[in-house]
Amino acid sequence: MSQHTDRAEKSMDKCIEALKANFARVRTGRANPHVLDSIKVDYYGQPTPVTQLAGVKVPEASMLVVEPWDKSSLRAIEKAIESSDLGITPSNDGVCIRLPFPRPTEERRRELAKECSQMAEDSRVAVRNARRDANARIERDEELSEDEQTREKKRIQKLTDTYVAKVDELLKAKTAEVMEI
Known part of the structure; x- marks a missing residue:
């Protein structure tokens, strides 16, 4: 892995950690x-x-x-x-x-699920921003040939897809927890 990919991965890891921290603060009917x-x-x-x-x-x-x-x-x-x-x-x-911790009403659970969806969307945007920044650094790197730049960008895109999938998994799990009665 190159320095560009490493840097992008660290940035995307931070996005996932921030999402987990935000999800931990969402109050469901379960004491947390x-x-x-x-x-x-x-x-x-x-x-x-x-x-x-x-x-x-x-x-x-x-x-x-x-x-x-x-x-x-x-x-x-x-x-x-x-x-x-x-x-x-x-x-x-x-x-x-x-x-x-009182059990939330059906309406409140839907609101919480909606909030979680928004947090997940914000994380997806942050992951895509990390991809954009990495691609911009790759384009500015004069030591890389055009083929190497293309390969790096493909690696960054694969990484992005992986992290977006992680965000979706976390959202799915949190939504299930919120909607649980």
């Missing part, structure tokens, strides 16, 4: 600890991720339990979750915080 990844708690004046202040457990499919290591941060964590865009009301029992 990753929905807390983006929530920051004001801990002694520092915005700190919830996952660094507490253990997050999934005791059942529709419940998350957040157990802070420092019990004095319990209220701050609860406040951060309440003010987030999760749409879940936490219940604080003085020891831990419970987050019940």
